[in-house]
Amino acid sequence: MLRLMRVWPDEYTDKPKTGNVLVASLQNPKDIPAVMSLLKDLFPLPELRHLKRVRRVSALASSPSSDTGSSTPEQVAAEVMLTWADGVGGCGTTADETMPLSHVLSEDHQALQPFLRPLVRVHEVCTTIRLLTQEQWSFSHQKWPTVRPNPLTSLDLDDDSSSATSSLQLHQSFLDELQERTSKPCADCLHNRVIIVDPATKNSVYHYDWSAAASSSFNPLDHPILLAIDFIASAQLNKPGGKRWAEELKKSTTAEDSSSYLCTGYWAYLLLEPCLMCSMALVHARIKSIFFFHDNPGDGGLKSQVKLQGLKSLNHHFEVWQVVSSNKSE
Numbered sequence: 001m002l003r004l005m006r007v008w009p010d011e012y013t014d015k016p017k018t019g020n021v022l023v024a025s026l027q028n029p030k031d032i033p034a035v036m037s038l039l040k041d042l043f044p045l046p047e048l049r050h051l052k053r054v055r056r057v058s059a060l061a062s063s064p065s066s067d068t069g070s071s072t073p074e075q076v077a078a079e080v081m082l083t084w085a086d087g088v089g090g091c092g093t094t095a096d097e098t099m100p101l102s103h104v105l106s107e108d109h110q111a112l113q114p115f116l117r118p119l120v121r122v123h124e125v126c127t128t129i130r131l132l133t134q135e136q137w138s139f140s141h142q143k144w145p146t147v148r149p150n151p152l153t154s155l156d157l158d159d160d161s162s163s164a165t166s167s168l169q170l171h172q173s174f175l176d177e178l179q180e181r182t183s184k185p186c187a188d189c190l191h192n193r194v195i196i197v198d199p200a201t202k203n204s205v206y207h208y209d210w211s212a213a214a215s216s217s218f219n220p221l222d223h224p225i226l227l228a229i230d231f232i233a234s235a236q237l238n239k240p241g242g243k244r245w246a247e248e249l250k251k252s253t254t255a256e257d258s259s260s261y262l263c264t265g266y267w268a269y270l271l272l273e274p275c276l277m278c279s280m281a282l283v284h285a286r287i288k289s290i291f292f293f294h295d296n297p298g299d300g301g302l303k304s305q306v307k308l309q310g311l312k313s314l315n316h317h318f319e320v321w322q323v324v325s326s327n328k329s330e
Contacts, residue, residue: 002175004168004291007303007320008155009310016128016136018143020085020095021048022104023123024116029056029077031115042109043083050129052145054080081144085122097122170202171267171291175323178269178293181207189275189296194224196232197267199288205266206231225270225278229285232262261286273300273322279308282318289319 026035032054039053056078082104098121105113126140134154140146178195186192196206206228263285270292274282279301282290290302297304302320309320 002172002323002325004171004321005324006155007307007309007322009307011130011310012132012153012155016126016131016139018124019127020122021045021125022082022085022099022120023079024082024101024104024120026054026078026080027115027117032078035080035112035115038112038115039080039082042112045081045083047129048081048125048127050131050140050147050149051081051125052147054078055145080116081123081125082120095122095124167199170199171269174204174267174269175291175293177204177207178271182271186272186294189223189225189272189278189299190218190220191272192224192274192278193271194228195269196228196263197269199265199267205235220277223275223278225268225274226281228268229262229281232285236262263287267291272296273302273304275299276301276305276308283308283314283316286316287318289321291321291323293323295322 026032036053045051045053098119101113101116101118101120104120123144125144126146128136128140131137131140131146131149132153134152135156137146137148137152141148174195174197178193182193194207195204197204261284263282265286265288268282268287268290270290272294273292273296274290275296276299292302295304299305301308303322307320308314309318
């Protein structure tokens with residue numbers, strides 16, 4: 001049994017960046033609206049707009065009792081994020097380091113003083129604004145309350161929560177066919193094996209096995225993926241209405257006109273991760289999903305060398321999946 005593992009762009013798997021801010025406790029939680037209003041003018045933090053300025057805390061702090069001198073639990077109701085810690089009042093960047101509030105509040109900030117307790121502390125927060133996954137958001141939210149983006153992707157779902165799931169059995173059949181057609185290991189993209197499938201009909205529109213081909217060309221334009229796209233283009237021209245389709249393709253100048261592209265909505269099954277050239281060809285053909293078995297360490301365009309599916313400069317993005325055995329440890 002084979003298993004699909006999503007190859008995510010780096011921005012989905014990178015750990016969010018962090019930085020240190022100064023946090024102060026409120027004297028009274030009822031003052032939150034007044035403090036929030038003052039913070040907008042006195043300590044604006046647009047670069048941390050993904051974080052909430054106030055958080056309620058349930059931790060118990062100890063304060064000396066005026067009668068006995070013993071410690072009695074005191075509820076700290078709320079904390080506010082004031083400003084960046086670096087360079088403020090000589091404060092360092094060590095988490096939980098404390099300093100007097102007076103070192104933070106200048107004459108222009110004195111309106112905040114009656115609402116806050118006399119000590120502030122350094123606190124680490126997530127500084128990455130664009131959080132894409134459940135894991136990234138959880139990382140940020142554990143440090144400080146974070147606005148939840150919608151939607152969020154979960155990296156843990158792998159093959160359980162996308163377009164690959166609903167057609168998993170169909171994918172299995174084409175992947176099995178690809179393996180059955182493979183007579184020897186695939187050394188490079190010139191020797192790749194390819195099956196292109198139209199999910200609308202659930203039939204393959206092209207398959208190519210270099211090892212079974214009569215030609216022994218080493219022309220880079222003879223990469224099986226390029227031959228597959230060329231074959232599909234020829235098929236489009238030769239089918240009824242093909243000439244009209246070609247004319248429309250020449251006239252099309254907008255990326256939104258998906259009907260003019262060769263492989264719109266198609267799936268590609270490959271034995272080897274495609275090279276950079278073939279990966280770009282699949283981008284331009286508007287492939288929907290790509291499935292491959294083995295890494296291409298020297299020239300892989302979807303995982304090993306670069307992840308084209310995540311480049312923001314491209315006007316088409318697609319899902320990439322790697323096929324592994326279900327008993328293979330991650």
